[in-house]
Ligand SMILES: C[C@@]1(CC(=O)O)C2=NC(=C\c3[nH]c(c(CCC(=O)O)c3CC(=O)O)Cc3[nH]c(c(CC(=O)O)c3CCC(=O)O)/C=C3\N/C(=C\2)[C@@H](CCC(=O)O)[C@]3(C)CC(=O)O)/[C@H]1CCC(=O)O
């Protein structure tokens with residue numbers, strides 16, 4: 802049983818602290834920016850690998866600070882991702898973030914996470930988040946790849962058209978719910994198989 806509750810965060814309006822600038826931090830920033838290109842991210846790291854610098858280059862909402870982690874960097878942040886190669890520092894980040902009631906992810910360390918980063922599929926306005934409850938990140942990746950392939954790009958046209966149709970509906974809430982349900986019924990109705 803997976804007890805996690807997924808939410809869709811406006812990370813372009815929230816302040817994210819990422820600690821670390823190595824391989825793992827690069828992967829986390831890559832997936833964060835892939836889904837949320839305007840995410841507001843401050844990165845604090847003793848050094849930055851060239852892969853990380855390449856990824857962050859030219860991204861106006863990503864701020865790099867070359868420094869050791871210090872508690873002061875938690876100020877004004879909503880979410881924290883710890884991705885250093887120093888387990889004691891990662892734990893310190895987690896503890897100090899928790900004292901401030903911040904949500905914290907320690908990369909690849911489920912027992913220290915308040916939330917997990919998931920596999921994410923984006924097709925225009927549609928976004929699907931995938932979690933295996935930390936059991937198999939590789940499966941989350943494979944499912945993401947599968948859904949990216951099978952979901953048509955046109956699914957976004959469907960959403961836009963339905964949104965436009967909804968705007969034309971005059972009537973009370975109940976009427977609109979009924980009309981929207983009727984017009985989308987075909988999406989879930991199974992076609993009758995010819996014998
Ligand atoms: C989905 C994704 C999102 C992202 O990273 O943004 C993600 N991991 C991804 C890939 C991936 N990560 C790892 C491998 C190598 C294979 C392997 O080792 O298993 C691969 C596969 C690859 O790279 O091919 C290593 C790894 N990861 C974790 C552990 C610890 C453990 O399992 O105990 C270890 C071992 C470390 C070690 O051995 O030391 C843990 C976590 N990784 C999570 C997320 C969270 C659970 C998500 C869920 O509920 O499924 C969680 C719990 C915490 C977190 O980090 O948030 C991203 C795919 C993105 C995409 O492609 O779409």
Ligand SMILES: NC(=O)c1ccc[n+]([C@@H]2O[C@H](COP(=O)([O-])OP(=O)(O)OC[C@H]3O[C@@H](n4cnc5c(N)ncnc54)[C@H](O)[C@@H]3O)[C@@H](O)[C@H]2O)c1
Pocket residue numbers: 820821822823824825826845846847848849850868869870884885886887890909
């Ligand atoms: N590389 C991988 O794919 C991988 C896979 C599984 C597990 N891991 C583990 O994950 C951890 C991180 O690995 P990595 O490959 O990203 O290491 P890395 O050497 O590429 O990067 C470590 C980063 O942590 C930063 N850092 C260390 N101490 C810091 C501090 N006090 N304040 C601020 N920044 C600090 C360094 O500046 C560096 O940028 C390691 O423990 C590694 O064994 C790595």
